[in-house]
Amino acid sequence: MKHTIVLNGCSETFLSQAEEVNGFAAAYLKDSRADKTIIFHCTDRHKPFLIANSPTPSTQLIRLPRYQPEIILRTLEQLEASSNTELYLFPGDFAGSELSPRLAYRLGGSSLIAVNKISRTENALTCHKAVYSNYMQAEFKLSERPYCISLAKGSTDPLPIAVENDVEKDVSEIDIANQEWSNTVLSFKGDQKSEPEKACAHIVDYEFVKKEAASGLENANYILVAGRGVKMKEKVDKLHTIAGQLGAELGVSRPVAMSAWAPLNKLIGVSGIMAKPQICITAAVSGAAAFYTGIEKSKLIIAINTDRGAPIIRASDLAIVDDYEKVLDELVQIITEAQCKGDTSL
Amino acid sequence: MNILTCFKIVSDLDLMSESDWVVEDHFRINTSFVKNMINPYDESALEITLLYKEQAEKLGSAVNLSALTIGSKQLDAYLKTLYALRFDKAVRIENQHDLRFSPDAISTVIANYVKVIKKPEVIILGRQSGVGDNAKTPLLVAEHLGWPCISQAVKIEPASEGLLKVSSMADDGLVIETIRPPCVLSIGNAPNSYLRIPTLKDKVNYGKKEIEVLEIENYLNQAVLEQPSEGHNITGLKPINHKRQGVVIEGSTPAEKAQNLYHNYLQERLKQL
Numbered sequence: 001m002k003h004t005i006v007l008n009g010c011s012e013t014f015l016s017q018a019e020e021v022n023g024f025a026a027a028y029l030k031d032s033r034a035d036k037t038i039i040f041h042c043t044d045r046h047k048p049f050l051i052a053n054s055p056t057p058s059t060q061l062i063r064l065p066r067y068q069p070e071i072i073l074r075t076l077e078q079l080e081a082s083s084n085t086e087l088y089l090f091p092g093d094f095a096g097s098e099l100s101p102r103l104a105y106r107l108g109g110s111s112l113i114a115v116n117k118i119s120r121t122e123n124a125l126t127c128h129k130a131v132y133s134n135y136m137q138a139e140f141k142l143s144e145r146p147y148c149i150s151l152a153k154g155s156t157d158p159l160p161i162a163v164e165n166d167v168e169k170d171v172s173e174i175d176i177a178n179q180e181w182s183n184t185v186l187s188f189k190g191d192q193k194s195e196p197e198k199a200c201a202h203i204v205d206y207e208f209v210k211k212e213a214a215s216g217l218e219n220a221n222y223i224l225v226a227g228r229g230v231k232m233k234e235k236v237d238k239l240h241t242i243a244g245q246l247g248a249e250l251g252v253s254r255p256v257a258m259s260a261w262a263p264l265n266k267l268i269g270v271s272g273i274m275a276k277p278q279i280c281i282t283a284a285v286s287g288a289a290a291f292y293t294g295i296e297k298s299k300l301i302i303a304i305n306t307d308r309g310a311p312i313i314r315a316s317d318l319a320i321v322d323d324y325e326k327v328l329d330e331l332v333q334i335i336t337e338a339q340c341k342g343d344t345s346l
Numbered sequence: 347m348n349i350l351t352c353f354k355i356v357s358d359l360d361l362m363s364e365s366d367w368v369v370e371d372h373f374r375i376n377t378s379f380v381k382n383m384i385n386p387y388d389e390s391a392l393e394i395t396l397l398y399k400e401q402a403e404k405l406g407s408a409v410n411l412s413a414l415t416i417g418s419k420q421l422d423a424y425l426k427t428l429y430a431l432r433f434d435k436a437v438r439i440e441n442q443h444d445l446r447f448s449p450d451a452i453s454t455v456i457a458n459y460v461k462v463i464k465k466p467e468v469i470i471l472g473r474q475s476g477v478g479d480n481a482k483t484p485l486l487v488a489e490h491l492g493w494p495c496i497s498q499a500v501k502i503e504p505a506s507e508g509l510l511k512v513s514s515m516a517d518d519g520l521v522i523e524t525i526r527p528p529c530v531l532s533i534g535n536a537p538n539s540y541l542r543i544p545t546l547k548d549k550v551n552y553g554k555k556e557i558e559v560l561e562i563e564n565y566l567n568q569a570v571l572e573q574p575s576e577g578h579n580i581t582g583l584k585p586i587n588h589k590r591q592g593v594v595i596e597g598s599t600p601a602e603k604a605q606n607l608y609h610n611y612l613q614e615r616l617k618q619l
Contacts, residue, residue, distance in 0.1 A: 008517070011516070011517045011518045012518045013517045013518055067516065069495070069497075070494050093517045094497065094498050094515065094516060094517050094534075095516075095517055097481060097497075098485060098495070098497040098498075098532075101449075101482040101485050101486060102485050102486075102488070102489055102495075104577070105485075105486060105489040106489070109577065110576070110577025110578050111482070111577070111578075112578060113480065113481045113482060114479065114481065126581070127578075129479070130479065130586065131447075131477065131478060131479045131583070132359055132367075132375065132476060132477055132479070133359045133360070133476035133477075133479065134479075134586065135359055135362065135367060135585065135586060136367065136369075136375070136583055136584065136585055136586060137583070137584055137585075137586050138373075138447075138580055138582060138583050139580070139581045139582030139583070140447075140578045140579065140580055140581065141578060141579050141581050142577060142578045143577055143578065143579070144577035200494070201526070202494045202525050202526045202527075202529055203523050203524070203525060203526075204505075204509055204523075204524040204525065204526055205523065205524035206521070206522075206523050206524075207521070207522040207523075208516070208519055208520070208521055208522075209519050209520040209521075209522065210518065210519040211518050211519045211520070221619045222616075222619055247616075247619075254386075254535075257535065257537060258386075258535070258536075258537050258538070258539070258540070259537070259538070259540075260537040260538045264515075264535055264537065267535065271534075271535055272535075278615065278618075278619060279612070279615060279616075279619070286360070287588075288360040289359075289360075289586065289588065290476075292588050296588065300611075300615065301590060302607065302611075302612075308594070311364075311588070313592055313594070314364075314588075314589055314590070314592045315588040315589060315590055315592070316590055316591075316592055317590050317591050317592075317593065318591075318593050318594075318595055318607065318611055319592055319593065319594045319595065320594070320595050320600075320603045320604075320607060321594060322600050322603055323600060326600035326601075327600045327603055327604050327607075328604075329600075330600055330601045330603075330604035330605070331604045331607065331608060331612075334604060334605060334608045335608070335616075338608075338613075
């Protein structure tokens with residue numbers, strides 16, 4: 001099988017995208033031939049970094065003014081129309097999830113989002129993904145080529161791109177901002193609206209506000225998670241303080257984030273961050289599967305909940321059935337006393 | 347401006363117990379005994395639509411809201427609630443077919459409905475719903491109609507001359523665009539967007555309007571309905587095992603339990619961090 005990787009080099013998350021897809025390809029595409037990596041980017045300044053971290057020896061750089069799905073799709077549609085690539089692989093981020101099904105539609109292929117495992121069978125690609133809000137794992141057979149899939153966040157371990165000094169990378173470049181080129185390459189037969197600007201003529205004004213600093217949850221070793229059972233913002237604020245006293249990062253479940261009791265960059269679960277700490281303490285979390293997927297790679301899960309029947313109890317290593325506030329207050333006191341006694345490792 | 351907001355009613359899967367996850371024929375799972383709810387992303391879509399209407403009307407712009415769902419008669423209660431919340435039109439496309447994993451069929455129905463009524467300039471949908479977790483419907487509606495799509499939208503505000511100001515989450519920030527319709531807006535994680543509750547007075551005054559019921563066969567080929575051709579078919583389904591040891595730390599007081607946790611399980615691990 002021949003596969004092509006598509007990455008968004010306009011985003012600061014480029015490296016994590018590349019390593020995510022590289023890990024997936026190493027796990028499931030050993031027998032497949034990597035055709036190329038297509039990287040959309042916005043500035044020449046980052047080119048050496050993008051090329052160095054391209055997961056494949058062959059890289060196609062496409063420069064555009066900014067990440068804009070309509071332009072990217074139109075470009076891919078034109079460039080790949082005659083390609084014999086069987087599989088397009090997208091990362092599991094927002095960009096990958098929106099581009100993959102739309103590209104499949106335009107190329108007459110089939111698509112699946114949030115895929116966590118694949119295998120090749122004759123005339124089909126077998127894909128696995130979570131369904132029923134992460135309570136069930138489904139197997140699908142994709143039959144129409146090209147297959148366009150985006151990955152499930154955190155489903156495979158990221159794999160750094162190997163640096164091979166003696167291998168010269170094959171790099172080709174396209175500049176979408178170049179009007180002459182785009183008029184030629186992006187033109188549809190009989191379509192006068194050929195320039196990339198026309199592909200996003202619906203946009204009258206554009207502003208980008210950079211994300212607030214990363215919460216550090218993705219790489220945190222120790223996290224404390226507030227669930228719906230905390231019931232109010234003041235309690236989440238208190239848990240933020242407790243997390244600091246414990247030396248942990250605070251995360252929250254979806255109901256807490258959707259109630260705006262904590263910023264979205266604290267959201268853990270399939271619609272947020274997939275954490276993989278050594279220690280995860282959950283406070284008043286019920287344990288919905290879509291949330292649990294975000295902590296399931298934790299080495300040790302400790303659940304504190306008043307309800308012994310809550311799903312999180314069975315899905316944890318250790319559980320305390322009690323009021324989370326009382327237990328955590330005591331735990332802070334114990335740890336503070338230990339620090340005072342000179343246990344500086346805490 | 348005419349806005350069509352599409353929503354789906356789903357079972358609250360978090361209420362299912364472990365033993366309830368039984369795979370039946372045709373990879374079906376009986377979830378009928380747990381309560382239904384508006385899919386959370388669609389709930390945000392509906393509330394964001396209402397917020398937009400309020401703001402636009404304050405600025406003197408007329409907004410006509412339609413709500414569309416696909417399914418059986420039992421969904422009419424939700425559509426009546428939307429009437430009470432001052433949606434102008436509530437439409438249900440009757441369907442008894444299994445379209446759980448058929449976002450292309452669903453998006454074709456929505457797109458064909460839009461082509462027939464020729465009305466909405468803006469279509470708003472939640473980005474994903476449980477059960478199928480396909481996360482493709484808004485994107486494919488846009489493709490079928492040849493409209494642009496803004497995904498992960500979290501806020502929609504009126505702008506001058508019939509334009510919309512749409513805020514959407516990107517992987518490394520927030521994009522704020524002023525958009526010229528037509529367009530499809532796919533709603534992502536939008537905090538504080540729980541659907542408001544209608545007053546009793548509005549329920550009485552507006553909640554009894556007639557729901558428009560249409561047949562799905564008018565919008566999708568019968569053969570496709572019986573065997574949706576999505577380029578993918580489900581071939582397996584099994585529960586995901588989330589079980590761990592679940593050792594309950596005993597103690598007569600919270601203090602005793604915290605002591606037990608710290609000394610027996612946490613102290614050494616914390617040193618190794």
